[in-house]
Amino acid sequence: MTGKAGAIAKLDGPTRLMLWTLLVVYIFNFLDRQIVNILAEPIRKDLGLTDTQVGLMTGLAFALFYTVLGLPIARYADKPSTDRGRLIAVALAIWSAMTALCGLAQNFFQLLLARIGVGVGEAGCTPAAHSLIADRVPAERRPGAMAFYALGIPIGSLLGMMIGGVLADTLGWRKAFMIVGLPGVFLALVVLAVVKDKGRITRADHAVTQGESIFAAVAELLRSPAYVMLLMAASASAFLSYGKSTWTTIFFQRSHGLSPGEVGFWFGLWGGVAGIFGTWLGGWLADRFGKIDRRHVVTAPAIGMALAIPVAISAYFATDWRMSLLLLMIPTVLNSLYYGPVYSSAQGLVPLRHRATASALLLFGQNLIGLGLGPLFFGILSDWLRPEFGENSVRYVLYGAAVLGLIPAILFWMLRPRLHAELDRHT
Numbered sequence: 001m002t003g004k005a006g007a008i009a010k011l012d013g014p015t016r017l018m019l020w021t022l023l024v025v026y027i028f029n030f031l032d033r034q035i036v037n038i039l040a041e042p043i044r045k046d047l048g049l050t051d052t053q054v055g056l057m058t059g060l061a062f063a064l065f066y067t068v069l070g071l072p073i074a075r076y077a078d079k080p081s082t083d084r085g086r087l088i089a090v091a092l093a094i095w096s097a098m099t100a101l102c103g104l105a106q107n108f109f110q111l112l113l114a115r116i117g118v119g120v121g122e123a124g125c126t127p128a129a130h131s132l133i134a135d136r137v138p139a140e141r142r143p144g145a146m147a148f149y150a151l152g153i154p155i156g157s158l159l160g161m162m163i164g165g166v167l168a169d170t171l172g173w174r175k176a177f178m179i180v181g182l183p184g185v186f187l188a189l190v191v192l193a194v195v196k197d198k199g200r201i202t203r204a205d206h207a208v209t210q211g212e213s214i215f216a217a218v219a220e221l222l223r224s225p226a227y228v229m230l231l232m233a234a235s236a237s238a239f240l241s242y243g244k245s246t247w248t249t250i251f252f253q254r255s256h257g258l259s260p261g262e263v264g265f266w267f268g269l270w271g272g273v274a275g276i277f278g279t280w281l282g283g284w285l286a287d288r289f290g291k292i293d294r295r296h297v298v299t300a301p302a303i304g305m306a307l308a309i310p311v312a313i314s315a316y317f318a319t320d321w322r323m324s325l326l327l328l329m330i331p332t333v334l335n336s337l338y339y340g341p342v343y344s345s346a347q348g349l350v351p352l353r354h355r356a357t358a359s360a361l362l363l364f365g366q367n368l369i370g371l372g373l374g375p376l377f378f379g380i381l382s383d384w385l386r387p388e389f390g391e392n393s394v395r396y397v398l399y400g401a402a403v404l405g406l407i408p409a410i411l412f413w414m415l416r417p418r419l420h421a422e423l424d425r426h427t
Helices: 002-008 013-047 051-078 084-102 108-122 126-136 139-150 152-170 173-181 183-194 203-210 214-221 225-254 260-290 299-317 321-335 339-349 352-403 406-422
Strands: none
Touching (some): 013 051, 013 084, 013 108, 013 126, 013 139, 013 152, 013 183, 013 260, 051 108, 051 214, 051 225, 051 352, 084 183, 126 339, 126 352, 139 152, 139 260, 139 339, 152 173, 152 260, 214 352, 225 260, 225 321, 225 352, 260 299, 260 321, 299 321, 299 339, 299 352
C-alpha cells in the first residue's frame, strides 16, 4: 500500500483526500458484501439451507439487483447535474442499514430480501467513484489511482473474514451482521462533508448525455472491440474469484475442520494481505510498463492467471490446512493483478460522458456473471458431487475452478493488441 500512497502523494490535496475517503467507503462496501462468506456455514446450519441456497444467498440475490440497477444509476451519475459525492453517501447509508437487517432474518426468504437490499445500495457506489477518479486524476496515473481505490476489495474482504469469523464464534452470525453494518450509516455523513463533485464535462457533452438513452450509451461502448474483450476477461475473472472465495472459506471448515473464527483469522488475514499486495502490484506494473507499451497494461494479469493454476490445485490437494493456506497466497496475488489495469483501461477506452456507464457495464458483467453465478454454480456442483464425495465435494469443485483460470488468462492475452490500438483515444 505504501507504493500506491506514494503515487497519490503527487496529486493535489483535495484529490488525495477524495481518494482516501473513497478507499474507506470501498472497504466498507466489500466488508458488508463479503462478510456473508465467512458466516455462510453457521447460517446454513441454523436455517437448514442446501449448498445451492447458500450459493443463491451469497451470490445471485445480491448480484442480480446490484447489476440491474447499476446501469441506470450510472447513467444518472454521468449527468453533469448529479452530485456524485452525495450519491455515494446515500448508497452507503442504504447498504449499511440493509447489512444490519440481515441479522434479523428468521428464514431463508427474509435473508434473501435483506441481501437484495445490500445489492440495491451498493449499486450506487463504484461507477460514481470511478467516474470521479477518472475526472480528477491524469490519464498516466489512473492505473495506480484505480488500484489504490481497489485496495478496498482485499482490505474489506480481510476485515469481513476476520471480524465476521470472530463475531460468529463469540456472538453468533446475527450480531455479526449488525455490528459491521451500522457504522457505515454514520460514515455516510463524513462522505457528504468530504467528497465534493466539482463537475467534469463540457456543455456539448452535457447536451449529448441529456438526450442519450441508456441503450444508446451501452451500444456505443460495445462498438469498441477492446472494451468488449475487457468486459469478457473481467467477467470471467470475477466468476472464478467470487466462486472460489465463497467456497474456499467453506472448504477450510468442512475439509480441514476449522471454525468460522479460525478461517476468518487465518485465511482472512493472509489471503487479505496477498490480495492487497496483488492489487498494488497490478497497478504498479501497469503504470510502469504501460508507459513503454500500452499492451503491457494487461500483460501481468494474463501471465499471472496462467501461473496461478498449478499452485491453486496443489493448495486444495494439500492435507494440512497450514500448507494449503500458504500455497493459496500465491494464486491470490497472481489473480489480484487485474483490477487496476481493467478499470483504468475502461476509463481510457470510452468518451468522457460514458465513464460511469463504462464502469457500471463492467460491474454488470463481473457481478451478474461473477458474484451472481460463480458461488451458485459451484454450490450446485457441490450438491451434485456430495453423494459420492460427502463433505469433500467442495474440494473437487475447487480443483475445477482452478483449471478454469486459463480462460481469463487467454482473454487478457488476446486483449493486448486491441488496447494498443484504442487506449486513450478520448483523453
